[in-house]
Amino acid sequence: MGYRKVAIVGAGMTKFVRRALETPRELSWLAAKAALDSAEMKLDQVDSVVFGSAPDAFDGLHMKGEFVADGCGAWGKPYLRCYVGGGTGVYAIAQGWLHVASGLFDTCLVVCEEKMSTCQPHPQGAFLTIFDNFTEQPLKPNLLWIFALEQNRYMQVHGITLEEIARVSVKNKRNALGHPCAQLGAELTVEDVLKSEVMAWPVHRLMVSPTSDGAAAVVLAAEHVARRVTNKPVWIEGVGWCLDTAYWTNRDLYYPRYVERAARMAYEMAGIREPRKEINIAEPYDPFAYKELHHLEGLQLAPKGQAAKLLADGVFDRDGDLPATPSGGLLGVGNPIAAAGTMKICELFWQLRGEAGARQVPGKPRRGVAQAWGDLMQVGTVVVVGV
């Protein structure tokens, strides 16, 4: 399509933990340093920096982007902080892609961080205020409501069962056992998930990702730099993002049309016509178990209402036809919001280079898609990478 070629040449992340000792700035630094080290690059080779993070109320810092800038290596550099709620961690890679693809910069360090444990008594205090201040907040909603409402709608329209949804938790938490950064890897059964406490029916505790602290980062480079610093560049083939209306109660929540739009934008850029055949690995966003299925449908990797069936058939297992969330995802590795999205990009980077160790998807995968979601059931962000 005539875009300047941009590669991921390094990736790094922190452990995802319930409460980290490190400050937001230190977490960002750990990830940035790990990503640079993995590319054997120095900070003075970085032309521009992108930071991604979700609500300031989590880390407890107004203008959080400014505070952490020093940890991202942004001193004396062009620095942008992008923000699309939970979709940020994948969008940030698109934002970095823009920096290099524009021709204004040859390299971009992309860092995403979240420190949710700062938020007391619980991050829900910040989530309350994602709802409309005039018409919804007075009802004292919590974050679970909106997911439960969406999950119920999704189940109702397609006749999907809780057992089918519970399988996502089982798969992802098991996959996470192979991830050295994982907070919640576990060997569970569908029964365990269904027996866990009902938080907001139909959502059970083991269908929900944890709150976490952590950071993840990647280094992007233009082709001439990429070829110099690595013999295994992972190319960014497509980026897409889309924001739906804020009036979420005016939409049918059963299908994420904004994810479809974002995916189609990225696929068109990547020249992908038949996503199910042309994509080898998917890292869909899985903050709640049903979300993975919902998003696989939005990504056109399963027909509407069919993702649960394909999951039951083993298609999305690590050794299946289309492995989904081999990292272990937000359910297993953890969910420091923006960092979790970038973790998915890191996973594709390692998988496509054959460096994922115990998590390695067999068959030399050549192309992967990562996706995140955010705001009020509203944002789709998609990145396609390949070797």
Added chain:
Amino acid sequence: MGSRVAIIGLGFTPARPTSSHQSYKEMMFEAAQRAYADAGIEAADVQSFVTCAEDLNEGLSIFDEYTPDQLGAMLKPMHTLTQDGLHGLADAALQILSGLFELVVVEAHSKASNIVAPDWIADYATDPVLNRPLGLNPHYIAGLEMQRFLHESGVKHEQCAHVAAKNRRHALRNPAAAYPAHLEAKDVLASPPAFEPLHEKEIARTADGCIVLVVAGEDRAHRSAAKPVWVRGVGWANGSFALESRNWAHPDYVRRAAEIAYRQAGIHDPAREIQLLEVDDTYAYKELQHLEALRVFPNAADAARATERGETQQGARLPVNVSGGVLGMGNLLEANGLARVAELVLQLRGQSGARQVEGARVGLAQSWRGVPTTSAAVAILGLE
């Protein structure tokens, strides 16, 4: 793909101390309608949107949620930058230069009047471990910086007061300014001390308002209804945020941002090649500090003398902040940079009425994100 970027549409609501008749959505809708009409486009023509907003200035945990509808961005690529509107313009340029889009909208606004305890919000931006426990109004950081700046530059306090007086007077001719005033330097110095050496009238007061830009690639710009104003360069940079390690006398991040913008624009001698400047003056001394960092004057002392002699006022050789600047228009939070750009667009098009600067062909806009940040952006706009 065109290799250049232009502003082809501008819409705004006037800056006002309050705007109680409108919700933020209604304010954004009004400005967007004007911008699209100005550009001769429909909202449906726009391919991508950027809003510049900070959650805690809005009072919502993920403000991005509430941005698309009133801009016509539903189901389109849209995202938020938690930065100044000039960073948003930079983002639009990236999107266009990458070849991804040819028509991008940038929005920024302020509903500062809705913030009940603004200095407490700024306090929440300070380092919680090393600085915030002192329990101080965060504007003190500007007081510390000004003291060091005066010491190193040799600029006199009275010269800073001239900046405030000039910009408030400039605002008298700008119907979109919130704080016009017939003010002299002595009135500024006579205002109560706030964060000494800073006095109250040297600190910009907040205002409400919204600005929307329609930004286009070269091919699209040539087909536009309005006269394109070319973005010849745009640069942005951060300094060290930490109070401990930042440069207290010189905003090196402004210099860095300007270097990037000048390189793109091919500008070597800013004082000769730029005829009109809109720079950040959130605190009066900042205008002088920024004029030095932008290399418009060899040093701040020269900028101060020029200001004292009236050489940076309307009608003089090198007018600075004819709009009234942040002091005269009001501090529009994330919209400050776009207020600076809006003035340049109007001036370059010859639409500035009573404050029109004759013969201006190249203008510079610069923003700073206020205390406690070290974040700035610079854009060079021109008729060619």
Added chain:
Amino acid sequence: MSNSAEAPRTWRGNIPVTSLYTAGVGGTLFFRALKERGELLASPCPACKVSYFPAQQFCPHCLAELTETKPVPPDGEVSSFTRVHLDRDGARLPVPVTVVAAKLDGTDTVLVHYWLGKEPPRIGTRTRVRIKPKAKRVGSILDIEGFVPA
């Protein structure tokens, strides 16, 4: 609130959070030395030849990990100062507070803290950090009382 449908209304609300900050890796080292030994730790970056005070985990110039810390003497000089007349509500303080940024000898960065001298400081004034007695130290920047004239 007016009953008229014409009168513009405002709706009040807040973001109900409390933030619980950790001192971090660098901060924990610094505050432990301060609390337990009354020591002021800096961390030098050998590559950049910059000594950061207070001690921190990494160098923001080059992103190197700072593995070494060294105690610095409490003496230094005032780099800047301000007299603060307004509190965070914007109300006038009954007694203005003077704040200084001071650079300790052998370091390249400043610490911002209260000025405890009776006379106002000047730039270049020699100064000394006054630390609270051990019994009153909790591991906070307020374990330092402020700067006094040397």
Added chain:
Amino acid sequence: MEGQPKNPRGTSLSSDDIKRGRTFLLPYTPRLEYAWDCGEAITRYLEELKNGRLVARTCHRCQRTLLPPRMFCEVCFRPTDDWVFVKDTGTVNTFSLCYVTWDVRKLRKPEIPAVIEMDGASPGMGIMHLLGGVDPKKVRVGMRVRAVWKPPTERTGSITDILYFAPLKGNGTAARRKRKGKR
């Protein structure tokens, strides 16, 4: 082969670590307080709630009736045209039985948040509210409901002037409209 990421860092703190002073913690409660301008649409919406009515805006171009009301149509990007009242009855589009409050306290009796499509608004135009006066086990998608209002003297012009939505008498899911389901 050992996989990436190799030797990841990040220091987990347990509550025991904190008790034993492995780090220092600082609490701070910010003052994040706002008085938001409601503007034309929401001022009218809230005032009409005080009158026991739900008011919407119409867009003549797309022929939709928009609830909550707004002065612009997000589909057509043009000003909306008229105020119209919609009914205070509607149909449950989706719901949850939530056993946790907004600040994560447990509830024995669940709250029942729902999206309710209001009669008189365009199809699919729902609002979020709570259901009440109903056995949680009997709540169904497609259930017909009616607003239960606070007494007029207790209303303040807030969405909470509606206490909750209760089932309409004699309905199960029978009144479910035909547009429900897949699209």
